[in-house]
Amino acid sequence: MSVFAFELVARDGEARRGRMTTAHGTVETPAFMPVGTQGAVKAVTPRELVSCGAGIILGNTYHLYLRPGHELIRDLGGLHRFMGWSGPILTDSGGFQVFSMEGLRKLDEDGVSFRSHIDGSLHRLTPESSMEIQAALRSDVAMVLDQCPALPAAPGQLQEAVDRTTRWARRSRDAYRGPGAVFGIVQGGTDPALRERSAAEIVDLDFPGYAIGGVSVGEPPESIAEVARHTAAHLPAGRPRYLMGVGRPEDLVAAVASGIDLFDCVMPTRNARNGTLFTSEGRINIKREEFRADPRPLDPRCGCEACTGYSRAYLRHLFVSNEIMASRLNTIHNLTYYLGLMAAMRAAIAEGTFAALRERHRG
């Protein structure tokens, strides 16, 4: 039923240039997935996402399950049709959001009970229910429910999480009845031996793609690159590798250098709404006084709507005046920056010049 496929088209060191095929089209990798938390990438339309260079987006199972509800989305033809995005969609399992709600959730071997952040109502998420929700959303890639402990965590806790993640991965895989592909998730914190064991167990379950979870949860940024590098080496070369929740531009470049193919992060979109913008000359905060009368484009090397149509002075004015247009234009710019960086990485890998690109983006 699933038309999922992945092929590698070029390599440069450990960096990989690939092509991931889904029922909703092909994704050129390495790829960054803008996050559409509540059935919309905040402030931008599907058409604008395409203009920014997006080839795949991420949907949040936790949020869509609570509101508007996966049955409603199923009855309306699935998430693609509901939100007007015709390209591929990957959905997370909902676990990450639930596990983040310390004190509002209770974990057992079967699953996790939690209270809605919207109305306090009681809900339950299990490997089976997560897969059922993701199948109802009709996402192209569904993620297994994993257990993601916050770092730092005691070694015993990490090991428990790895064991449970393997058991839940099997249950998730066996329960899925949707139109997409299911990816497994490797846990293990920053412990190389645990990561290795988790990778072996998850790969043994034979998923069409693998994610590295449990990163970007409180550890130092150097650890992310190290975990990605170490874990990627234990994943099969012919399957896509997804580093969950990462990250800063320099983190993406370092991870691609380690052989990662897929990323998602709220950073470009959330930072945009907070006025932090990524430019070819570094990060700036548009609200700073220095931009008050600056007639120049935000980034003269960028071709996005914000940079070609408006001055820094105007973008600053929109931001300090709390105009919705600030969120719109800033989001378009930051996504254009992130997705442009991914396109540059893909080109560099194909041309065998990735090392030079990486030098320019050292963290």
Added chain:
Amino acid sequence: MSVFAFELVARDGEARRGRMTTAHGTVETPAFMPVGTQGAVKAVTPRELVSCGAGIILGNTYHLYLRPGHELIRDLGGLHRFMGWSGPILTDSGGFQVFSMEGLRKLDEDGVSFRSHIDGSLHRLTPESSMEIQAALRSDVAMVLDQCPALPAAPGQLQEAVDRTTRWARRSRDAYRGPGAVFGIVQGGTDPALRERSAAEIVDLDFPGYAIGGVSVGEPPESIAEVARHTAAHLPAGRPRYLMGVGRPEDLVAAVASGIDLFDCVMPTRNARNGTLFTSEGRINIKREEFRADPRPLDPRCGCEACTGYSRAYLRHLFVSNEIMASRLNTIHNLTYYLGLMAAMRAAIAEGTFAALRERHRG
């Protein structure tokens, strides 16, 4: 210096089909001006405004004076360039906002002192300073500073306001050194004799266009139509007539029937952000439970982005989830409705079928 002109191209009863020429292009009248309070029509881009059918927009002198400041906008080439809108712009005088701030402003013959709603700082607006600010903004149509009393008002107060409005209109006219045309404003509340006297005095000052002010300030909706009808009859036929701050779709139709050519109102944009949407079948509030699973377009007769790309269920979801996309799509829809109504009125006047259109839009 000003290239301002106005010609009538058709009449149907008192309704007029006209053409107003400015340095930034020609406006087909009757026209509705979306309100760009702080240098942006909230939630939409200039390109989208054009798609919605906007031919002219309104800028708020009070807001732009306080933030980012008219000198800054002047130094960056004027409001058109600052906000990326290349069509005509009309600016108000700033008086309406200042007079609305009961207790925060003090009026005398020379002008009005007030405190900023942003930081409480003390400012002063006079006929001369209002014209200076509007000249710095480089708007195509500048409005004289008038005195607009809240209704109900004592007859003595209304008369004083009419007298001062005439004196201030002369001072405004004489002080203006900008690139646009200056419109006079008729006051007089709901008193026909006062309106008549005010119209005579303002027309005597020979402005290229005339506004009817002091409406939509607390009086019943029937009064608006009555004041517009009565006052319009005392304005010269060859000059554009602008009914300030009006209104509901049915108010626009009634006023056009009385010979009004120009309108502005925050209603379509503000209502959009509150979820109240204008459709061919009446007003709806998109947050209502009845739309939860409704797969139909918001208005099947509308060709806007919201109606052609999304379901009512999705628009409701965006609104209840507080997504920025709700404000975007709802604003595009409501502006398309308002500007479509204006286009329909222009066509009906040209075809001599305005009476039939009016019947369909009785309040």
